[in-house]
Amino acid sequence: MSAILPSGALDPADTAGATASDRRRPRRRGERSLLASIVLHATLLLATFIALFPVVWVALSSLKPANVIRSREIELFNSPSLDNYRQVLFETSFPTWFLNSVIVAAFTMVIGIAMSATAGYALSRFNFPGKRGLMWTFLVTQMFPVAILIVPIYLIMANLGLIDTKASLVIAYCTVAVPFCAWMLRGYFDTIPRELDEAAALDGLGPFGTFWRVILPLARPGLAVTAFYTFITAWGEVAYAIAFMQTDSHLTLGAGLQQFVPQFNQRWELLTPAAVMIMVPAAVVFFFAQKHLVAGLTAGGTKG
């Protein structure tokens, strides 16, 4: 297996150290040494383990009765049951929170895409007063951590009478997602040749028609990433959700799930199945988004 010759095979007269490596079979391009291969795979396995362990642990725990979850003994798989799931779905407010989260995330996604795509297109194609300022604003607003924004945004929402409504969360999440997505989509639109806009203008389309019928279809991969990003931004968010939502029936998942694990009497047997079920919509959105992540949509339109 090893490409290195046993040292006994060397000509005894060959004393120069360099010749040993000269006798090796030359390594082809892209080929790794055995050691490099082992280290690489070990690293990958470790990273995979670290990434998967919490998820698998939660998934396994969700199938165990409460006392087993809390026990100090490690049991991977002992009399699994779906009883926890039944309890979460039928005896808690989980379904309501789930629905709230879906509504908030869906609206954030739709509004976020609409705003960032139009803003990104304007930044990519048009010259207007304040363009540079707007781009800086988009960049700078991303630099503030959520923690310092919660209070001012809370005040604004309170003044608008939006506290404890889904709209307050949608708006707050858009303030996070839109600057980033607009910036990203601008970059994507920049890769679409301007001549296509010009051809569309000559073919009789106005700016919005060009955007809608020519640019958007070609920006599908960028839009898919935006969709996924905006959805995720809203889906698992906790800080704003806790701050803004007050009525139990208005909570979203991020805020609601905390009620399962208060300081005392934590109910892990409820939290874990809920956590597993939270993953499902995110996975579904990702599944639909990744189908659009294809390269070469604009291929062939222009030469060069």
Place this chain on the structure above:
Amino acid sequence: MSTSVIFDQATRVYPNSTTPAVDSLDLEIEAGEFLVLVGPSGCGKSTSLRMLAGLEDVDSGRIRIGEREVTHLRPKDRDIAMVFQNYALYPHMSVAENMGFALKIAGVGKSDIDARVREAARILDLEPFLDRRPKALSGGQRQRVAMGRAIVRQPQVFCMDEPLSNLDAKLRVSTRTQIASLQRRLGITTVYVTHDQVEAMTMGDRVAVLKDGVLQQVDTPLNLFDKPANVFVAGFIGSPSMNIGTFQVAGGHATIGAAQVPLPRVTSDALRGAEVTLGFRPEALEVVTEGTPGAFAVEALVAEELGSDAYLYSSLVAVGTERLNADHIVARVAPRGVPAKGETMWLRIAEEKLHAFDPGSGVVLPTA
């Protein structure tokens, strides 16, 4: 159905620039004419075309298409079709959809669109490809789709912005003739931009030469070649380009190397200083024997054998006070048996093919 196009003092100054990209362009293009805008890169030819198409603002002056003033109309209201240098096909649409898109926007009926797309596809040999995406086409086919998209519109004016520059040399030559004959058949007024003077000469009914945003001359290809209005046009049109140099004049003779070349009477009368700029094309030079009046000596450098012709690049012997624009003199000589490098030979300018220009302004002087 085709119409004239008039540029009336049309000027474009790009933001953050003080010199206009197109400076007071005055140009009348007749109905059905094929006009070529030609010039070196940055001369404003593409900008002029884009002003006509409405893709570029007009800062002052006006542009008219037929009776309509279009200076500030949006592109879609000008009834113009454009062929872009990089084709700009819609990648997400099939060939047929690409060609019919403008009609679809305009609300033309489906069967009408279909008929017109098929007709254009037939003219351009694109019928087998109508369902393909641009990605699955070769460069030449994409170019034809871009042409087809323009034809289907049946617009008042075609704008073409270096449509052949992305094709390989051979395809370029054949497509060149196809476009020219197609334009003649359709009779649609066409403005064609190119930096290639061979394209300009072979395709255009008339050619407009631009430099630094200023129109230098508009005329038929042959008139540009035979009667250039100034030094720039003389040097730009023709391949290989005209030999141009500035020479001392004394007693009605210009000094070229050691030779005294007689100037026509009208030329020396028009001269104001003691210098003249002379231009003579490679084919205006004859190889003569030593001692012929007006013949100057050159030393052969390189010969380009083209089969039917040969071009000899040589340097002037006994250089005096003349200033040549290039560091060599090109002469067309008989092919096969061209002189070897370093050989000295004698050239004479055929008098009727001599061009003279004012050394200061570069404007042409009479020679006959």
